[in-house]
Amino acid sequence: MHRRRRTSLALMAATLLAAPLLTACGDDARPGAAAVVGGERITVAQLEAQVGQTRDAQVAVFGEQGYADALDQQCSAARQAELHQRDEAAAQGEKVVAGRETCAPDRATLAGMISERVVKAAADEAGVRPTRKDLRERRVQLQEQTGGTAEQLEEAYLRTYGIPASRIDDHLGYQYRLDGLRQKYAPGSSPEQADQRVRQELVRTAERLGVDISPRYGSWDGEQLLMVAGSDPWLSSDPRRLGEEKAEARSQSQAGGLPAL
Incomplete structure (x- = not known):
């Protein structure tokens, strides 16, 4: 049971459980921002620094080829997450749109940075706040599962x-x-039921916060909860900023011609 739950959450961690399909907002008042979540900017500099930090760490440990192999592994995990999400959507009779971009390091990193903020906001609202002791205990447990040393865990x-x-x-x-x-x-629920319930809460939280994303990195599909390509000056999670017809037209144009993962 616990192993299945950890696996399912790992799939969730590979995608942002975000807001409805994003639509354009007005003038670009966010120079230098990769995204804005709940009014808080994620700057391009912050994003590039995190991408560079990860690359430098992987090259230092695995070498250039190892870095490429690690990217392949992470991309495979992203594909599995997408398939998992699409299977869930299809099982519930929801529309499934093909064509996603989830493997580019900058997009994947930005998705994670946004996801962390959405999850934290939802957890804060629910009164879920990890302590240092909680994190130490988790680190010890994971360290045992990965061989017993801090280096193996890292x-x-x-x-x-x-x-x-x-x-x-x-x-x-x-x-x-x-x-x-x-x-x-979702106490006592199956992993799948619990994931679905948490997803609903995170969608609600993202809607409340508002998520704006620079088209340099794409936009968010709230139906599939995955990153897609975008072309508007800025894209927003607030559907009130555009009429439904324009939003639908954009949705259809974004769905076409994108590389399937």
């Missing part, structure tokens, strides 16, 4: 998630919050 995180040692605690906190949300909103 290598596993770097290879599997593309997360350097300095950010492991951040990711542990992210997973702790997801687990806490499952326990809060």
